[in-house]
Amino acid sequence: MLTNYLKIAWRSLLKNKGFTFINIMGLSIGVAACVLISIYIVHEASYDKKIADxxxxxxxxxxxxxxxxxxxxxxxxxxxxxxxxxxxxxxxxxxxxxxxxxxxxxxxxxxxxxxxxxxxxxxxxxxxxxxxxxxxxxxxxxxxxxxxxxxxxxxxxxxxxxxxxxxxxxxxxxxxxxxxxxxxxxxxxxxxxxxxxxxxxxxxxxxxxxxxxxxxxxxxxxxxxxxxxxxxxxxxxxxxxxxxxxxxxxxxxxxxxxxxxxxxxxxxxxxxxxxxxxxxxxxINLYSSTIGFESSKRNDIKIIWIFGIIALFVLVIAGINFVNLSTAKSANRAKEVGVRKVVGSSKSYLVQQFLTESVLITIISFALGILLSWALMPIFRGISGKELEMPFSNPQFYLTTILGAIIVGVLAGLYPSFYLSRFQPASVLKGKLSSGSKSSSLRSSLVVFQFTISIILIIGTLIVNQQMNFILNSKLGFEKDQVIQLYGTNLMED
Known part of the structure; x- marks a missing residue:
C-alpha cells in the first residue's frame, strides 16, 4: 500500500511542476536557515563536553x-x-x-x-x-x-x-x-x-x-x-x-x-x-553573564534561546506556507477526490494518500535544505565567527533529519489532508465547488500569523543592522583607519 501511495504522490508532484517547485523551495530555504542556526546552537551548548569527566x-x-x-x-x-x-x-x-x-x-x-x-x-x-x-x-x-x-x-x-x-x-x-x-x-x-x-x-x-x-x-x-x-x-x-x-x-x-x-x-x-x-x-560558556572580569568572551544562554526561537519561527513560517499552498490548490484536486470517492476510496485512504505526498515533499525539501546549508556554511562561518562544520559524520544528525522531515510533513499535511478528503462527491461532480478554500478562516489566520512573525523578524533584523552600522561607522573624533598600535616599544633602546 505504501508503494502505491508513493507512486501516486510522485506522479502528482510531477504533474504540478510549478506548484511542487514553489512548495519545495520555500520549505528548503526554511530548513536551511533552521539547520544553520541549529548547528550554531549545538556548537555553543557543547563547550567543554568532550573533556573526560x-x-x-x-x-x-x-x-x-x-x-x-x-x-x-x-x-x-x-x-x-x-x-x-x-x-x-x-x-x-x-x-x-x-x-x-x-x-x-x-x-x-x-x-x-x-x-x-x-x-x-x-x-x-x-x-x-x-x-x-x-x-x-x-x-x-x-x-x-x-x-x-x-x-x-x-x-x-x-x-x-x-x-x-x-x-x-x-x-x-x-x-x-x-x-x-x-x-x-x-x-x-x-x-x-x-x-x-x-x-x-x-x-x-x-x-x-x-x-x-x-x-x-x-x-x-x-x-x-x-x-x-x-x-x-x-x-x-x-x-x-x-x-x-x-x-x-x-x-x-x-x-x-x-x-x-x-x-x-x-x-x-x-x-x-x-x-x-x-x-x-x-x-561556563553560556551561564557567565553575571560574572565580572571574565578573561575571554562568553556567550549567553538568552542569545541561544533567541536563536532557537528564530529557527523555530522560520520553520513554522515555511510550514504555514506549505499548508496555505496546499489548501489553495484544493480546487484543482476536488474532482480527483470526487472521482476516487465514487470508485470506492475511503476518507482514511485519501488522508493517508495526501499525508504521503506531504511527507514526500518535506523529505525532498529537507534534503535540498541540508545541501543549501552546506553550500552556505562558509558564509555563515564568517558571519558567526565560529569554526562550524556540517555534522555529516554524526549518525544522530541523519536520524534527527529524517524524524524532523516526517514530523514536519505530518503536521503540515494534516489540515490539507482532512480538508481535501472531506469534499462531497456529488457537490464536486456537479461543479458546485469552484473556489477551493476562499472562505477558510484557518487559512486566513495562518496568513495573518505568518506575516506577523515575518514582519517582526524583518524589523528586528533592520534594527540590529542599524545598530551594527552605527557602531562600525560612527564618528569617533579621529580617523581610526589612520591609527596604528605599536607593540614592544618598551624594549626600544634610547
Whole structure:
C-alpha cells in the first residue's frame, strides 16, 4: 500500500511542476536557515563536553548578593586551591590559572627565541598549575603531560605556535625570553594540541606557576585574589552539599579570620550575603553573564534561546506556507477526490494518500535544505565567527533529519489532508465547488500569523543592522583607519 501511495504522490508532484517547485523551495530555504542556526546552537551548548569527566569538574565562583542583585567573581587567593584539596576528601584535584595582564608575563608579551634577535608579539599567555593539564585532559604533541609544568621556569606552547616558529622541528628544550633580553629564560617543556573551538580556554602559552610569587607573601595571603580555581570532585560526591560545606568552611575558617587580622571589619549582613559557589565546567560558556572580569568572551544562554526561537519561527513560517499552498490548490484536486470517492476510496485512504505526498515533499525539501546549508556554511562561518562544520559524520544528525522531515510533513499535511478528503462527491461532480478554500478562516489566520512573525523578524533584523552600522561607522573624533598600535616599544633602546 505504501508503494502505491508513493507512486501516486510522485506522479502528482510531477504533474504540478510549478506548484511542487514553489512548495519545495520555500520549505528548503526554511530548513536551511533552521539547520544553520541549529548547528550554531549545538556548537555553543557543547563547550567543554568532550573533556573526560567534565561532569565532575567545576570552577569556583564568589558570589555577593546586594539589594537582590547578583555580583559574581571568579578570582580567588593563591592558596585557595591547595586548601580545598587538603581540607575536603570529596576533592580529587585542584588547579589554578592566572591571566591578569597587570602581572608580568600574563596576557600579551614580546617574545624572543634564544639565538635570535627578533622580537615577536604574541597573545594568549597565562600562568597555570601542572594540575590544570591533568584536570582539562590537555593532550600533548611533544613532551609528557604529567610533568610538562612541574618544574620552575618552564612553558608549554600550542601546536600552532610551534608550527609557526619551529616548523616540523621538535622545540622541546628551546628557550624563550619574554619582554626583554634580561628576563628569565623559559624552557619549552611541552607542545600541546590547540584548544578546540568549543573550549572556554583559548590560550597558546601556559607558563608554570611552580615557584612563582608575584609579590612577597602573595602565595599565602587570603585577601589577594588573582587566580581562577578549578576543582575535580569524586564521582560519588554530592556537588550541592559540598558547595555549601566548602563555602561555610572557607569563609568562616579562613577569609573572616584573615580579614580580622588585617584590620578589616566585615559586617554581619555582608557575611550573610557572601557565598562561594561551584560552576559546572560545561556551564561556563553560556551561564557567565553575571560574572565580572571574565578573561575571554562568553556567550549567553538568552542569545541561544533567541536563536532557537528564530529557527523555530522560520520553520513554522515555511510550514504555514506549505499548508496555505496546499489548501489553495484544493480546487484543482476536488474532482480527483470526487472521482476516487465514487470508485470506492475511503476518507482514511485519501488522508493517508495526501499525508504521503506531504511527507514526500518535506523529505525532498529537507534534503535540498541540508545541501543549501552546506553550500552556505562558509558564509555563515564568517558571519558567526565560529569554526562550524556540517555534522555529516554524526549518525544522530541523519536520524534527527529524517524524524524532523516526517514530523514536519505530518503536521503540515494534516489540515490539507482532512480538508481535501472531506469534499462531497456529488457537490464536486456537479461543479458546485469552484473556489477551493476562499472562505477558510484557518487559512486566513495562518496568513495573518505568518506575516506577523515575518514582519517582526524583518524589523528586528533592520534594527540590529542599524545598530551594527552605527557602531562600525560612527564618528569617533579621529580617523581610526589612520591609527596604528605599536607593540614592544618598551624594549626600544634610547
Amino acid at each position: 567534565s561532569d565532575h569538574i567545576y570552577r569556583m565562583v564568589n558570589r555577593y548578593v546586594q539589594d537582590g542583585r547578583i555580583n559574581d567573581g571568579i578570582h580567588f587567593s593563591a592558596n585557595t586551591a591547595r586548601t580545598v584539596l587538603a581540607d575536603f576528601p570529596e576533592v580529587l584535584q585542584t588547579g589554578r590559572l592566572m591571566d591578569n595582564e597587570l602581572f608580568w608575563g600574563a596576557g600579551s608579551n614580546e617574545m624572543r627565541i634564544e639565538g635570535e634577535q627578533k622580537q615577536h608579539h604574541e597573545e594568549g599567555f597565562t600562568y597555570a598549575d601542572q594540575a590544570i593539564i591533568d584536570i582539562m585532559k590537555i593532550s600533548m604533541v611533544h613532551g609528557v603531560a604529567e610533568s610538562a609544568l612541574a618544574e620552575p621556569n618552564t612553558i608549554v606552547i600550542s601546536e600552532s605556535v610551534s608550527n609557526k616558529y619551529f616548523g616540523n622541528e621538535n622545540p622541546l628544550g628551546k628557550v624563550l625570553f619574554l619582554n626583554g633580553n634580561n628576563s628569565l629564560p623559559f624552557r619549552i617543556n611541552g607542545v600541546m594540541k590547540d584548544f578546540s573551538s568549543n573550549s572556554h580556554l583559548d590560550y597558546d602559552f601556559l607558563i608554570t606557576l611552580k615557584g612563582v610569587e608575584f609579590e612577597e607573601g602573595e602565595q599565602t595571603r587570603w585577601l589577594q585574589n588573582n587566580y581562577f580555581t578549578y576543582i575535580t570532585l569524586r564521582p560519588d560526591a554530592d556537588a550541592k552539599a559540598f558547595e555549601k560545606k566548602m563555602s561555610t568552611h572557607l569563609i568562616e575558617d579562613y577569609i573572616v579570620p584573615a580579614s580580622d587580622a588585617a584590620g578589616y571589619v566585615i559586617p554581619d549582613d555582608y557575611r550573610n550575603q557572601f557565598f562561594i559557589k561551584l560552576q559546572p565546567l560545561t556551564d
